[in-house]
Amino acid sequence: MPDKLKIMVIDDEEIVGKRLKPALEKRGDIIESFVNSKEALARLVEEHFDIVITDIRMDEIDGLEVLDYIKSHSKDTKVIMITGYATVEVAREALAKGAFDFIAKPFKPEDLRIIINKAVKELNAEQMT
């Protein structure tokens, strides 16, 4: 695993990326945030990301479609779903489709960091095997 993780944040509320980016960058990781999921998918074609954090309910392309795309193109990318309006049932659907975990709004960046750390551990274990 590289020292610095490449993390993508997708949420159609601009404030989410604005608040998460500096909080997650503190650890030295590279964070890219997108409000438009189409643009985010285009970026995913260009570059590999270790972790993608995406809101479930978004206009145009929703979080579950983003997940489908990632799982069919980059299986080792860990996807963390954010639920705001969506209930746990939708989050469970995401898990069944291969998402790593989910977190419900409102949350503190520290809570998200705990999930990211778990994802990193799994990524490391996968690389070892």
Add this chain to the structure above:
Amino acid sequence: MQIICISRFSYGYGKELAEKLADKLGYQSLAREELVDKATEHGIPVGKLETAIVKRQLFTEELGIETDRFKAFMTASLCEQALKGGIVYHGRGGHLVLPGLIHVLRIRAIANLEDRIKMVMQRMNIARKQAKQYIEQVDEDRRKYSRFFYNVDCDDPSHYDIVINAAHLAVDNSASALMHLAQLPEFQLTPALNQKIHDLLLESKCRLAIYQDERTRGVKVTVSAEKENVSITYIPRHGKKAEAIPSVIERIDGVKSLICTVATTNILYIQEQFNPELPSFQHLVEIAAKWNASVGLIRLVQDDIEKETNEVISPEFNTAKDVGGILDDEPAVERKEESGYGMPETINKLIQAGRAGACQTIHGGMKSLANKIKQEQNYSLVVVGDVFTSYNNLIRKRLKRDMISTLSDQASAPVISTDEIEEQYLFRPKQWIMTVVYALLSSLMLFLVFTNQHEILEFLSQSEDWNRVLAIIAVTIFAPLAAYLIGEFSHNIMKFLKLE
């Protein structure tokens, strides 16, 4: 208006059934998901609540209050819709947020597991294994949700008027059968039930207003409404904030009068290590609910250092508005020593039950505890649990007995051990049997006395010495026995009438 609630599985056929039934009856079909969206728009973090339940996260007092706020929102929404016209609600626990409305038709729609797996595989485009796992997880989440929110097992058929299985009936035929069932007189609205819907609506509006208003946010309340007369009770430690309740309530339409009182009854529970799963704790919560009391916790530390640590948990409401649901990180707080003694879990349970009082840790053993009890005389009951746990059983029992006796001298309230709670304060089938036995024996005794008055008087008034001795012995035995039987009978009746 008629209310029909369909409890359904995910990927069953409950949604189609609800829509078909609503269509046949000319009612509005209302999905839980619609109400959840509206609640989220109102700022209730439903996703957060559900996640905390399914991931078994620690429930803060804030989340406890948000749970009640969500329940109030659901009740208000269903009552508002029901007053406009007939509704068919489909989702979880619709009937559970409408307590007392006995005309609600409660339906459980079940489906074949294999059919559900096939539906999930098709809809989500996933393999059979994942589909089965998904269904099992969602079903388990629903069970956890029902247990947590309403303390009921959603799979228990006794919570429904009818359980309908899609494997044997087509949706249209099921809807037709239910339409006929809905015509039965048991499911029709009466004027009294109509008033009950108005009362429930007013109650939930008051709860929502209190939880939403900045001045009263965080105050845990119990609200009841009867014919536009509202009564609100809050626990003593919320007294300061609760002063604003009347001004919050006066803005609600339809409130004729308001009685706002503090729950003056407090139960104090003393332990060295807490465990919310213990039956004695469940009994304590039951008594607290019966008395409308809050339960304060004291963890007793048997050491020589005399100090008090206040562990009152006050809700801190983070405003997630305008920050996209991303809150500020808090500075790392050192994990408190008390965390390992079952206190957070016990507080959680009390929060869920709406009975959380103050929590403290008292060092210095008996002396500090006795001082504390002497200072605070606002308890109605002091319950001593497992203390002196480092000693062997015999010494522990003796020390505990001494402690109860010392605390009884200091406290103005009864001090009892956890073993005595059930027997002294709860009315169980055993008490019913004993009440009947005492009643029969007392009646028999009185019957014999009144039907043999002449003989009894003759026996008592005999002049021979040995007969007088016999009379004294008889009276000495009979009088306390009579007092005991009648006393126990009256005590049980008072307990049943909650007048203890």
